[in-house]
Amino acid sequence: MKDTIDVVINGEPRAVAPGVTLLELLGELELDPRAVVVEHNRHIVRRPALGEVHVSPGDAIELVHFVGGG
């Protein structure tokens, strides 16, 4: 059995641990869950639910925040 699964985070392919939660994923990426918004397969996952959503192979995850704009 493969010890990682392939997902796409912000458009980049990434290998992550099977069954990892979105909250754990943010921890691995050293991102503060209060500072990013997580979109999982086109659905926004609110902060309290991040620890309950597990990542599956092929998932598309977007991590966004506010940047300068007009």
Add this chain to the structure above:
Amino acid sequence: MYDAPLTIGGRAFQSRLMVGTGKYPDNDTMVRAIEASGAEVVTVAVRRVDLDRSKDTSVLHHLDPKRHFLLANTAGCYTATDAVRYARLGREAGFNDFVKLEVIGDEETLLPDVQGLLEAANILVKEGFKVLAYTNEDLVMALRLEDAGCAAVMPLASPIGSGLGLLNPFSVRTIKRRLHVPVVVDAGVGTASDACVTMEQGVDGLLMNTAIAAAEDPVGMARAMRLAVEAGRAAFLAGRMPRREVAFPSSPTEGMLD
């Protein structure tokens, strides 16, 4: 002269000038320019986090959401679907349910795709968003956006980042006259006189980014814009004299020497 505060979607704002946070030479200049502008509403964009952490792109590290009203935009979106997606992400990232809705239709001019704009506005209004719709200076589209439930309509002065100033004062005035929701002109002013002339049309507010951020001295220009918006508003409220095609002497014509 008393002036009621600008109220959009049930919220009153202190300043009629709104500013963007893009294109500044550095964050310190941006913060000082926003301060000098006196703006309360500050626009931000939603973008991917930089995963390799090489750049600190988060604007929230520099802006205090308690002092500024962060208005998320959907800049860069070319379809209603994308704009709705960005608006939802912005609401989740932000501190309010306001969105500056942009659906762009043309890369060269960045002019709005009004069909997509109306489509996105309809969806977002139903979802409870307070939509501030960036549109062109077309009265009929402005009326439709108002009918769709937009909290404010934002006709452009001229294309985004062009600095060409208010190209169509007649149309902007007409939109202001006919709409009941606030009209906030968004994009195109280049310098303080443009801001002043725009506010003299009687519109409720003015949003700008590049005119300040791309000035040689952004902090100095931000101050100039604050004064210009205040001056233009005051002049509108004061009511200008009628235009005449002939001179009318200011000094008495009687009592002249023989």
